[in-house]
Amino acid sequence: MAFTLATWNINSVRLREALVCKLLSEEAPDVLCLQECKSPVEKIPTEGFRALGYTHMVARGQKGYNGVAILSKLPLQEVGAHDFADLGHARHVAAQLENGVTIHNFYVPAGGDIPDRAVNEKFGQKLDYLTQMRDHFAAERPAKSILVGDLNIAPREDDVWSHKQLLKIVSHTPIEVEHLNDVMQAGAWVDVTRQDIPEGQLYSWWSYRARDWDAADKGRRLDHVWATPDIATAAHGSRVLRDARGWEQPSDHAPVFASFDL
Template identity: 75%
Template sequence: MFTLATWNINSVRLRAQLVCRLLADEAPDILCLQECKSPVDKIPAEVFHALGYHWIVARGQKGYNGVAIISRIPIEDAGDRDYARLGHARHVAARLPGGVVIHNVYVPAGGDEPDRTVNVKFGQKLDFLTDMRDAFHADRPGRSILVGDLNIAPREDDVWNHRQMLKIVSHTPTEVEHLGAAQDAGGWVDVTRKDIPTGPLFSWWSYRARDWAAANRGRRLDHIWATQDISGASHSSRILRDVRGWEGPSDHVPVFARFDLAP
């Protein structure tokens, strides 16, 4: 039995105290972070260790990308994959006692223009998702969990205004189709929407909004998926909206789920 959280922290060194606050207040057993913006040896692991989180598996880059899995349950490094051969630190996996594998993924944001002919970053995003799809087809995962900032809000109620967002990167039909293909290839179940099947859900609010809470122009970019063989063991999903109001916040908030798994 464990509680899992995922959070795009937007610099783990800049916001280490926010991570500590979340660990102290909510006590997830495992916290997956994205956009750490730090080499692995510069991640402030000692402050997490002091709170009982003695294990960390991470991949890092200086000032850019970066993913980490922090745990108070023993975990072992289960490798990484350079999707689309971008040379970015965007994936790391960890194995739990009993064999469940957690994949922590940070999908490219994709820039501002949803057209790969004029925007290289958008093409990279689609290629990343296509490579994920192909990897899952080639080696269909089992007893696995995939979390992270997938940078796509797939459902109409995952954005503040579906019609206005259709041409905005993160909710275009092309992106939603690519994400759906990767999800289907792996047999992944959207745990958050399994537990909360209806109604608007957001995990990101832009820094550009003068009053993010009043405007509430959010998107659900952060996800927890599980393979079908263990998805029934997940429950109690929640999104911690209030974290967006902490001092010096990330523009993302943590997403939680609970898993009750037999070895």
């Protein structure tokens, strides 16, 4: 079974319902994983998505904050959700396709502005969240699985516009990168995006603060698609839909795509 998957931090699914529909109609991924939906599940505007063929959804919602959802043309069933670090946040949901592939959709905490857990509780929560992700996947030893989402870390030097200038900025600090690498190693995850696009600057997020984000191009690759080794070799066609960052009233994230031939 061949399918295409996309992941997108939508920054309010209700506010940007039209943008989700635009993506679904123009790009037509088989599965779309959304983060930061900022909506209770019952208020996610599914009618328009269903009209476009996305008749299946699993989700975890929260009023005004967080929230993750998996929209799909393909039948799927929910197989769980975890509240890592016991934050009480809707940051993870997992679903399984009929071919046995499990999709984990994550929204990792951003971590605030100061990369020091002694003075910034949010940064400590982020590190704890990643540590519990690591421990979970070390125990579970996932197979035939895909992990996507806004992981809020740009791990490689070419995942940010300036490695040197961002070393002390939350999302690219060495301790965050170390924690993310630990998660990856615990599940033997393969970074599908960089498997397909191994070299060069690559971003999926550009700050709202930049007046001309496109020309300034001070981006970071915060959004990821990983797969377990047993299916990673079947992945191809990875891309970032940069144009979506320039749509009307956009999210500050762009969708990331990958296809799998299984």
